[in-house]
Amino acid sequence: MIRDATKPALRYVKVTGNEDLRYFPDFLIVGPQRTGTTWLHAHLRYHPDVMMAEPKELFFFSRLKDPTSSRYRSNELSWYLQFFHEPLWRAALHQAMSLRQFGAIYRPKVRGEATASYAVLDRDVIEEIVALKPDLKVILMIREPISRAWSHAKKDLVRNKGRQFADVSPQEFERFFADPYQRRCAGYVEQIDNWSSCLRPGHLLIGLFDDVDAQPEALLLDVMRFLGVRSQRRYVPREVREPVNPTHERPIPAEYRRLLETLLRDEIARLRDDLGLSWSLNENGNHLTERPHATDPTMRKFILALAQS
Numbered sequence: 075m076i077r078d079a080t081k082p083a084l085r086y087v088k089v090t091g092n093e094d095l096r097y098f099p100d101f102l103i104v105g106p107q108r109t110g111t112t113w114l115h116a117h118l119r120y121h122p123d124v125m126m127a128e129p130k131e132l133f134f135f136s137r138l139k140d141p142t143s144s145r146y147r148s149n150e151l152s153w154y155l156q157f158f159h160e161p162l163w164r165a166a167l168h169q170a171m172s173l174r175q176f177g178a179i180y181r182p183k184v185r186g187e188a189t190a191s192y193a194v195l196d197r198d199v200i201e202e203i204v205a206l207k208p209d210l211k212v213i214l215m216i217r218e219p220i221s222r223a224w225s226h227a228k229k230d231l232v233r234n235k236g237r238q239f240a241d242v243s244p245q246e247f248e249r250f251f252a253d254p255y256q257r258r259c260a261g262y263v264e265q266i267d268n269w270s271s272c273l274r275p276g277h278l279l280i281g282l283f284d285d286v287d288a289q290p291e292a293l294l295l296d297v298m299r300f301l302g303v304r305s306q307r308r309y310v311p312r313e314v315r316e317p318v319n320p321t322h323e324r325p326i327p328a329e330y331r332r333l334l335e336t337l338l339r340d341e342i343a344r345l346r347d348d349l350g351l352s353w354s355l356n357e358n359g360n361h362l363t364e365r366p367h368a369t370d371p372t373m374r375k376f377i378l379a380l381a382q383s
Contacts, residue, residue: 083205086138088150097158098207103188105215106259108225110286113318115188117294117311122172123303125182127157135199136191158185176309184301194258197268204272212269217283218353219260220334228321251334260341263348290314
């Protein structure tokens with residue numbers, strides 16, 4: 075149950091004191107939209123040691139300060155915790171999937187939630203989450219900022235609205251890219267600082283979107299080891315290399331790339347200067363590649379060490 079000493083630390087989450095914190099998630103998957111959080115959720119959800127909240131993206135913590143949002147449902151912790159009480163029919167389905175895919179009995183050791191927008195939570199909200207779960211673990215996915223923004227625009231402005239690219243005006247794309255939330259999505263250094271300053275050492279894992287394509291098995295096994303669940307190759311789903319939640323493969327037009335380079339100049343510079351992360355144009359020069367120089371083993375260890383320090 076919630077300790078009396080915890081209650082004064084909660085400004086936004088409403089509690090009665092009777093909530094059972096054994097059902098609070100053990101880990102969160104975060105990362106601005108289009109960084110691979112859906113892929114990671116899809117391939118962890120049937121692991122025999124993992125229970126993932128459904129649906130993906132509860133938005134509970136990202137809407138606490140904005141009750142006028144269409145995605146706001148409640149600020150009551152009891153409302154949030156209900157998603158971690160797995161109904162019998164879903165547990166039975168999970169059991170069947172676990173037996174069929176992995177030949178293993180479903181006995182969850184950890185509970186998790188995946189909400190992309192938690193990546194950009196204000197630090198005071200993160201502090202409340204950690205007050206409720208001091209040993210929380212977080213997986214933060216990151217992606218080259220310009221390709222992430224373009225993928226996000228393709229999803230929100232084209233695919234989700236059932237439109238063609240020709241139906242979206244340049245002004246609409248420009249407004250989308252200039253939105254303050256889009257700027258915050260590119261601020262990976264700030265996101266890492268906010269989460270790592272609140273979490274225990276070693277409880278933040280940085281995942282590279284590039285690895286979803288280049289080495290998905292290795293990335294998934296890294297995540298399993300981080301969560302403390304069985305991490306043998308047999309628990310990597312057969313579909314691990316298949317696209318999850320894809321958008322149209324249309325490359326970013328040069329004019330939008332130039333606009334995003336200007337808008338995100340500071341964020342891109344911080345990634346290069348603080349984390350050593352940089353990306354380069356592909357040979358066609360029409361969009362940015364998604365293979366950072368930082369994926370070499372030495373730099374990858376540096377990124378993980380930074381997050382865990």
